[in-house]
Amino acid sequence: MxxxxxxxxxxxxxxxxxxxxxxxxxxxxxEGQWALGHREPLNPNERMKADDDPLNVRARIENIYAHRGFASIDPADLRGRFRWWGLYTQRKAGIDGGRTAVLEPHELEDEHFMLRVRIDGGQLDLDQLRTIANISRRYARDTADITDRQNIQFHWIRVEDMPAIWRQLEAVGLQTTEACGDCPRIVLGSPVAGVAEAELIDSTPAIDEIVRRYVGNQEYSNLPRKFKTSISWLVDTPYEANDVAFLGVVHPDYGPGFDVWVGGGLSTNPMLAKRLGVWVPLAEVAEVWAGVVSIFRDYGYRRLRNRARLKFLVADWGVERFREVLEKEYLGRSLLDGPPPELPEKPIDHIGVHRQHDGRHYVGAAPVVGRVSGSQLLELAEVAAAHGSGRVRLTPYQKLLVLDVEADRTESLVTALRGIGLEAAPSAWRRGTMACTGIEYCKLAIVETKARGQELVARLEERLREFDADISIHINGCPNACARTQTADIGLKGQLVVGPDGQQVEGFQVHLGGGLGMAQGQTAGFGRKLRGLKTTAEELPEYVERVARRYLASRSPGESFAQWVVRVDEEELR
Incomplete structure (x- = not known):
């Protein structure tokens, strides 16, 4: 047997x-599945969580570490439990990428922290925006990057300042609870939820209910690995790359609701989420979400960290068994079958001026590769207020929106945003380029990303000023795909490569023709990875320019970059 x-x-x-x-x-x-009786700690991370719920570390930060300083922090807290409150030690300056994998954690880390702020659904009012800006200026050396999870990431944070930072954030309804760690991370949502003309259901109440009931709840604070969620009526989030996603759909009998997807995730073993084939009304989204998370908690693989994401369980079980367990063991009822969603022909990023359902407008603008500052965000708050807006939104593509602007103020707003370095009519290169944190601050990174991305955008804007197509470029500093490299037109995975003089230098493995969330035939999924296709960081602008020019020269009418990549010979892509 x-x-x-x-x-x-x-x-x-x-x-x-x-x-x-x-x-x-x-x-x-x-495999370390609790539901099958395998509850013994199976690796250092599981032992750390079993020893003490990571949520408890906040009390030690406030009562001990903030008073005694960095040297007083227990290593299990520092490199483990701190993540549940959005804190990672940042990379010590001057350590090159070739030493990333060989140094011990204490040799790589600085005595400062990266801090993530939860901004579920990307929604901020101006008091919240000003608070973030002021924290950046006072405690984070004016850093405040916009990430592709719709949140803000500070750097240079000291543990001594965390009690004050928490007080200021929580006074305006923000938090860092479970912004990192093996727990429910920040929930992605449509940046135009509640205002979009094409929206039939505002998903914000479901996001709010999940955050209120489950974030910071110790029943869900010890998952096998991180758990990522997307809830949106529109197809304007990278839903296929999340552990669970709810996407708007109209049932022929029951009306507007949500289609459910499970098991997405990228990193070194990418998998796209799969449809469960069910229809869920808005009022039941939080309950179904909790059921999916509970399956992950109880049946997820805990023995090996590299197999601990929900995508591996879904791949092994299949969606039919997953749905059966969800219905029978966790919901106690059957879910309704539902139709698939209608997908757009290209990704929706909301850049530019757009009409809201109430007749006012929102304006989407692009920083360069998500890099902003506290000072810039403070200026943004003043610009928004001066144009009658009280809210901004962050997007999963490192962009931002200003909502509720009257039609006759939009032109002035576009000009004012340009004046503070935010472009509402950006070039294709600025619009389509994202970058992860990179070696500047991240202990896992091998190469620089933000500065390379800024340089790349500037060079391409100069050399291909009139480029008339959309090409997404995602730059990642290591194989972990925080910038979703496999799902970009041009995905760049940081690594060391051999330069012209035979020495190792910073470079990238090139992945071409990926895409998410588009109608069949409009994307190549994970695209095409050509054996040996690499570029040095120095040669990157020249390589991208060469491939872009070849695409312009040989594309068919209406042919996207991803479609072109699949069609042409390999030599055209080198």
Whole structure:
């Protein structure tokens, strides 16, 4: 009788030798699934969480570490539990990418922190925006990057300042709770939820309910790995790259609701989320979300960290079994079958001037690769207020929107945004380029990303000023795909490569023709990775220019870059 590695062996099938003198049969190792009785800590991360719920570390930060300083921090807190409150030690300056994988954590880390602020759905009022800006200026050396998870990321934070930072954030309704860690991370939402003309349901109440009921709840604070969520009526989030996603759809009998997807995730083993085939009304989204998270908590793989994401469980079970377990064990009822969503022909990023359902307008603007500052955000708050707006939104593409602007003020707003370095009519290069944190601050990175991205955009704007197509470029400093490299037209994975003089230098593996969230035939999924296709960082602008010019020269009418990449010979892509 065959025994699955994730299922306890039947009595009498192990422990006895098959023949005299033979070794005893080895008992198959479980995958660390709690629901199957495998609750023993199986790796250092699981032991850390079993020893003390990571949410408890805030009290130690406020009562001990903030008073005694960095040297007083217990290593298990510093490199483990601090993440549950949005804190990672940042990279010590001057350590090159070749040493990333060989140095011990204490050798890589500075005595300052990166801090992520939860901004679920990307929604900020001006008091919140000003608070973020002031924290940046006072405590974070004016850093405040916009990430592709719709949040703000500070750098240079000291543990001594965390109690004051929390007081200021929480006074305006913001938090850092579970912004990182093996827990429910920031919930993505449409940046135009509640104002879009094409929206039939505002998903904000579901996001708010999830945050209120489950974020910071110890029933869900010990998951096998991070858990990412997207809830949006419109197809304007990278929903296929999330552990669970709810996407707007109209049921022929029951009306507007949400289609559910599970098991997405990128990193070194990318998988796209799969449809469960169910329809869920707005009022039940939080309940179904909790059921999916609970399956992950109870059945997720905890033995090996590199197999601990929900995508591996979904791949092994299949969606039929996953739905059955969700309905029978966690919801106690069947879900309604539902139709698939209608997908757009290209991604929606909301850049430019757009009409809202109430007749006013929103304006979407692009910084360069998400890099902004506290001073710039403070100016943004003043510009928005001067144009009658009380709210801004962050997008999953490192962009931002100003809402509720009267039609006759939009032109003035576009000009004012340009004056503070935010472009509402950006070039294709500025609009389509994203970059992760990179070696400047990240301990996992191998190469520089933000400065390279800014340089790349500037060079391409100069050399291809009249470029008339959309090409997305995602730059990542390591293989972990925080910038979603596999799903870009041009995905760049940081690594060391051999330069012209035979020495190792910063460079990128090139991945071409990826895409998410578009109608069938408009994207190549994860695209095309050509063996040996790499570029040095120095040669990157020249490479992108060369490929872009070839695309312009040989594309068919209406042919997207991703479609062109699939069609042409490999030599055209080198």
């Amino acid at each position: 065959a025994v699955s590695s994730s299922t306890p062996a039947p009595p009498g099938t192990t422990g006895a030798p098959a023949r005299t003198g033979a070794r005893p049969a080895r008992r198959p190792r479980g």
